Amino acid sequence: MHIALYLKMVRDSERQLAKAFVTVANHHQQEPDMEELCRLLASWSRIKAQSAERFIQKYGEEHDREPARLYSDLFQGPRRGGLALLRDLHDLWLLGTEAEICWTLLGQAAQALRDTDFVETCQQNTSQTRRQLSWLETRSKQAAPQSLIAA
Amino acid sequence: MNGRETRNSVEDVWGLRTPYEGLWPSRVDQRVSAEPEQWIQSACVLCSNGCALDIGVKNGKIVGVRGRAEDRVNQGRLGPKGLHAWEANHHPDRLTTPLIRRGDRFCEVGWDEAMELIVRRSKEIRDRHTSSAIGFYTSGQLFLEEYYTLAVLGKAGLGTPHMDGNTRLCTATAGAALKESFGTDGQPGSYTDLDTTEALFSIGHNMAEQQTVLWMRVLDRRRGPNPPKLVIVDPRPVASTLEADVHLAPKPGTNVAVLNGLLHIMIERGWIDERYIHQHTVGFDRLKQTVGKWTPDAVERVADVPTPKLRAAAEILGTTRTLVSTVLQGVYQSMQATAAACQVNNLHLIRGLLGRDGCGIYQMNGQPTAQNTRETGANGDLPGFRNWENPRHIQELARLWNVSADVIPHWAPPTHAMQIFRYCEQGSIRMLWVSGTNPAVSLPDLPRIRKILDKKELFVVVQDAFMTETASRADVVLPAALWGEKAGCFTNVDRTVHLSHKAVDPPGQARSDLDIFVDYARRMDFRDRDGAPLIKWRTPEEAFEAWKACSKGRPCDYSGMSYAKLTGKSGIQWPCNEQFPDGARHLYVNGHFNTDPEYCETFGHDLDTGATVTATQYRADHLRGRAIIKASDYIAPYEEPDESYPLWLTTGRIVYHFHTRTKTGRAPALEEIAPDAFVEMNSEDAMAYGIQEGDMVEVRSRRGYALAPARFSAIRKGVVFMPFHYGYWDDNTRPRAANEVTLPEWDPVSKQPHYKLCAVRIRRT
Numbered sequence: 001m002h003i004a005l006y007l008k009m010v011r012d013s014e015r016q017l018a019k020a021f022v023t024v025a026n027h028h029q030q031e032p033d034m035e036e037l038c039r040l041l042a043s044w045s046r047i048k049a050q051s052a053e054r055f056i057q058k059y060g061e062e063h064d065r066e067p068a069r070l071y072s073d074l075f076q077g078p079r080r081g082g083l084a085l086l087r088d089l090h091d092l093w094l095l096g097t098e099a100e101i102c103w104t105l106l107g108q109a110a111q112a113l114r115d116t117d118f119v120e121t122c123q124q125n126t127s128q129t130r131r132q133l134s135w136l137e138t139r140s141k142q143a144a145p146q147s148l149i150a151a
Numbered sequence: 152m153n154g155r156e157t158r159n160s161v162e163d164v165w166g167l168r169t170p171y172e173g174l175w176p177s178r179v180d181q182r183v184s185a186e187p188e189q190w191i192q193s194a195c196v197l198c199s200n201g202c203a204l205d206i207g208v209k210n211g212k213i214v215g216v217r218g219r220a221e222d223r224v225n226q227g228r229l230g231p232k233g234l235h236a237w238e239a240n241h242h243p244d245r246l247t248t249p250l251i252r253r254g255d256r257f258c259e260v261g262w263d264e265a266m267e268l269i270v271r272r273s274k275e276i277r278d279r280h281t282s283s284a285i286g287f288y289t290s291g292q293l294f295l296e297e298y299y300t301l302a303v304l305g306k307a308g309l310g311t312p313h314m315d316g317n318t319r320l321c322t323a324t325a326g327a328a329l330k331e332s333f334g335t336d337g338q339p340g341s342y343t344d345l346d347t348t349e350a351l352f353s354i355g356h357n358m359a360e361q362q363t364v365l366w367m368r369v370l371d372r373r374r375g376p377n378p379p380k381l382v383i384v385d386p387r388p389v390a391s392t393l394e395a396d397v398h399l400a401p402k403p404g405t406n407v408a409v410l411n412g413l414l415h416i417m418i419e420r421g422w423i424d425e426r427y428i429h430q431h432t433v434g435f436d437r438l439k440q441t442v443g444k445w446t447p448d449a450v451e452r453v454a455d456v457p458t459p460k461l462r463a464a465a466e467i468l469g470t471t472r473t474l475v476s477t478v479l480q481g482v483y484q485s486m487q488a489t490a491a492a493c494q495v496n497n498l499h500l501i502r503g504l505l506g507r508d509g510c511g512i513y514q515m516n517g518q519p520t521a522q523n524t525r526e527t528g529a530n531g532d533l534p535g536f537r538n539w540e541n542p543r544h545i546q547e548l549a550r551l552w553n554v555s556a557d558v559i560p561h562w563a564p565p566t567h568a569m570q571i572f573r574y575c576e577q578g579s580i581r582m583l584w585v586s587g588t589n590p591a592v593s594l595p596d597l598p599r600i601r602k603i604l605d606k607k608e609l610f611v612v613v614q615d616a617f618m619t620e621t622a623s624r625a626d627v628v629l630p631a632a633l634w635g636e637k638a639g640c641f642t643n644v645d646r647t648v649h650l651s652h653k654a655v656d657p658p659g660q661a662r663s664d665l666d667i668f669v670d671y672a673r674r675m676d677f678r679d680r681d682g683a684p685l686i687k688w689r690t691p692e693e694a695f696e697a698w699k700a701c702s703k704g705r706p707c708d709y710s711g712m713s714y715a716k717l718t719g720k721s722g723i724q725w726p727c728n729e730q731f732p733d734g735a736r737h738l739y740v741n742g743h744f745n746t747d748p749e750y751c752e753t754f755g756h757d758l759d760t761g762a763t764v765t766a767t768q769y770r771a772d773h774l775r776g777r778a779i780i781k782a783s784d785y786i787a788p789y790e791e792p793d794e795s796y797p798l799w800l801t802t803g804r805i806v807y808h809f810h811t812r813t814k815t816g817r818a819p820a821l822e823e824i825a826p827d828a829f830v831e832m833n834s835e836d837a838m839a840y841g842i843q844e845g846d847m848v849e850v851r852s853r854r855g856y857a858l859a860p861a862r863f864s865a866i867r868k869g870v871v872f873m874p875f876h877y878g879y880w881d882d883n884t885r886p887r888a889a890n891e892v893t894l895p896e897w898d899p900v901s902k903q904p905h906y907k908l909c910a911v912r913i914r915r916t
Contacts, residue, residue: 030576032569032895032904036789037760082577134762142563142570145312150283150579 003109005062007055010102014049016071017095017132018042024088027078031085037139041132045099048125055118070098082151089140096136100129156182160231161820164806165359165367170375175346175368179227182234183207183215190217192718194224194641194649196292196634197232197809199322199516200362201643203722204229206237206635206654213237213635213655222721224342224647230363232809235821237635239814240655244617246630247659257628262660262670265627269584270674272610276581277309286313286571286580289529290587291321291518294639294651296694297664298520298529299701300686301586304668306528307552308677308685312560313580315531316524317588318516319568319903324483325514326525326532327756327901328492331781332500333738334745334774335536335752336525337706340475340511341724341736342645345372348509350380350471354495355406355481355907356515359390360806366391380471382464384409385481386801387831387872388865397464400867403799403908404486404788405454410494411785412450413465415442417501422469427503431742433772434780438497441782453785468498473509480517480803484906488898490758490783497780506740513644518810520641526707527698531565534698535705536752539565540766543749551701553679564763567902568594569895576603584612586664587631591620592811592878595893595904598855614667617813620878631664632657633814638691639665640717646724646734648709650717665691703728706738706745739778746774758783761899788908790853790894792869796910798836799870800850802889803907808876816881828859828877828887830913833868837861842915852892852911858885861915871913875906 025038074091078084107122157180158166169176187207195202195216203222207215216237218227249265250257276284287305289298298316305314318326326336333339345351345368359366372379373394383395384406392398401409417423418439428435447458468474476499482491492514504510516522528534537544539561549556566574572594574580594600604611604624613625616633636657642648657663662670669686677685688694692714702725703710711727711734724734745751754769756762758781772779792798807825808815815821830848842848848861850873859873866872873889894909 031573032897033761033899033902036896037899039789040786041760082579131757131760131762134757135760138564138760138762145563146283146566146574146579150280150574151577 002062003106004056004060006102006106006109007052007059008061008063010099010106011049011052011056012068013095013099013102014045014052016068017092017099018045018049020071020075020092020095021045023075024092027088028085034085037135041135044128044132048099048128051121051125055121070095083147086140086143086147089136089143093133093136093140096129096133100126100133103129156234160234161807161824164231164363165370166228168374169371171371172375172377173346175226175371177220177226179218179220180229180234181215181217183217185209185214187214191652191654192219193635193651193654194722195229195233196519196641197230197236197815198362199518199521199644200224200364201519201641201647201649201722202229202233202364203649204233208654211655213240224643224645224722225364228364228367231807232815232821235818236809236814238819239817240633240635242817244817245658245661246616246618246628247661248630249660250628252626262662265629266670266674269612269627269671272582273675276610280581282309282311283313284579284581285309285311286566286574286583287311288568288571288583288585288588288590289314289316289524291316291318291516291521291524292587293520293664294637294641294691295520295523295527295698296639296691297668298523298527299534299698300665300668300672300694302528302534303552304672304677304686306559307554308672308675310558310560312531312563313566313571313574314529315566315568315571316521316529317568317590317593318518318521318524318530320593320906321480321517322483322521322525323530323567323903324488324492324898324901325478325516327489328496328514330753331489331493331755331758331779331900332496333778334747334750335706337536337738337745338513338644338646339505339738340513340645342368343736344475344509344511345369348379348473348475350382350467350474352382352468352474352476353391354384354476354478355483355485356477356479357385357389357391357803358477361479361517361804363806370394380467382467386867386870397460397467399456399460399464401454401456402867403801403870405785406482406485406491407487407494407783408445408450408453408785409456409461410491410498411442411445412447412461413468414438414494414498414501415445416447416462416465417469417498418442420469423501424503427742428501431744432500432778432780433774434782435501438501438780438782441784469502474499474502474504475509475511475513477513477515479515481907483901483903485908486788486905487758487783487786488903489900493758493781493783500778500780506737506742516644519643522642522644526642526702531567532752535702536707537705538752538754540754541749552685553681554685555680569897569902569904572600572603575606575609578608581608582610582612584614585621586614589619589621589811589813589878591624592888592890593875595890595906596854596895597888597890599895614664616661618880619811619813620880629667630659630661631667632661636661637663637665640695642725647722648712648717648725649722650714652718665694743776744778746776746779755779756900758900759786789896790908790910792910796852796912798911798913800852800892800909800911801870801872801907802875802893803872804876805874808874810876811878812876827882828857828874828889829862830859831862831864831866831872833866834863835868836871837863840913840915842913847916849914849916850892850911851913852909855886855891857887857889857891858916859887871911
């Protein structure tokens, strides 16, 4: 059974995502909304990471370094200039989709395990992750025309 | 002043009571400095109430005002600001000639020179950086015809997405909450609901000082037979709260917790209309689940509202057969603004208290013409409450204006005020045109705003009647005509449209905002697809006719109105068309809402993040005209008092002033009674800091500081208050604007800044 590997992956993805949201919050304090929203969404990821712990206890943990590699590939120090915000939002979105697919796949497995508690957690977390992604998409779509054309 | 006044309204703000139930008796308030030779029909522009009045004219000058007895809004009454502020029209400080900055000073120039400079810069910037490098920041105090003209030249002439009004600071949340719940903007109720209602619920709305004439109506009901019960939520003790049957004074930033608590009790006690919920709404189950944990004890822990008081309020709201609710800045400028405002809509939806006499929701406006900024799209929305994400709506506008659809910006959400200033700061907006508003005093975090306006690379045009703190930082200043010096319509918070006729000529070379915008469009040579001028009107009446065509078939339908119909009698409520030739008192009479995907103004947002709901997701809900109950859980404020900044600061208005006092500060009686800012605090807090009443106090946040004398009240301990009216045009000796310290953060849906809460420390100086 490899569910332990995915549980570890999803927890680490959420931790990386929380860290990335905080990094971006700090880099873009001059935007009127970024700090507040990124901190809020970081807190959601921390809650999701926490919720994975219960099932790691139950199903064990298997090691893998994928999410950390993704984070370090994406966030190599703060970006500067007119494109910085858009690029950071774009990277957050990439990290977020990693978390989303993990929760979705775990949700399928949870159903096969007939673990209703786990199924519910996966559903809730998938939906919270989609809310995060949805904000990232909204915000980057807003930033894109100005950043790519007028900045 | 030599002349006559029906009362000293500065001392006697609300005047004599005329107790009633049913039909509000008239009472004509008047104040003139000389006997007028003629009276010209108009309405008041000193708050959002839209009181009808006549302007008294003698020898080509305004000499006073009197209320119009036959009007549905005020039946003759006027408040202190309306009775006094017309004096500013003739103040010697009026701008009378265009000005161009040369180095450190302004030079007087003619209109041709000023406009040619603006046109040359516009073209240079557009050609090099596209129209996305040009932004407009307008007002809640121009007229409908002016906003519509601005919207058309911005969206179909230049094609820039960067246009917003100062309504972003004041009523953006009203519009946002109405859209989220009911599909489009538009106030469901009518002021006449107050004539019969059994209960009034007011949250974050100091009605007694903000809309004095509406408060007269409430007081008259309270003194008459079967007075309505009154529930008020406000952290400060103000004139309205003294009258309340139940006054809840929550901690700043906890509106959602309090409202969820009220909804919790109502659902638990079964004070809901299950049939209405089933037939006319979606989302109730989610609401029930979300408010489930907000027991009175939970509310008390978070908001510090005693449980018996919350229960008493819920019982009134849960058992009344009719209810009017009003919401204003205490909600709109605080945490979770749109989420909280939507919970008030939910309260009416789950009780089925909408669309009939005695039942209304007023997501209040602050400014006289803010409704029109929103209707016409001068706030960045599309004209006629159209949806920028609906390609058919874009096509409709393209046909109407005879332009290609791809000229009209709809590739991203319209840019809101704070974002426009951010783009200016970053340099991607290179020209900013400000009309009829004063961001150098009214925006949050003023040290930063001043820096942005002072940027050399930013070409700033300011169009105003006075040399405001913003105008003094402009590259070009255009002298604008004021109310009374031009004709035009505006719409109050209960959808009543008034026509304000021209009473006198503007001073010197000053021109109406309409004339200035039309002139700019002509000089820019904006054309339609057939090569004809894009702006096909010159006079206010022609502009109104163009707007009627644009509004036809939309919720804010003006097509049945005309200048003739609006003259001589009472104002008329929209929609006014073939179906409702005399206007309509209520929207959503049959519980049918504007949520159809082809009709709605937005597909909605996640209330906690502002993420947009996609068209596909929206359609999946099969709304079929049902209202949307949107739930939201409480989120703690981002900036809370801590060791370094241990107190809350909240800001607001006082009865004698409007906005940054450009007019009220020039009306002698208003200025005399309220000449300066103050810091209101609880005497226990004051004692802890060794502060005596009248001591000069420094209020400091992480962003800046302001100084003002201390004033004591029964305000909550740990909270201090400052009025936001005071800036620097008449006193530059100390930092005194409340916005030196406020937060630039905003509500994620409405993008309205959080003026009502930030962490500060105080000390005696």
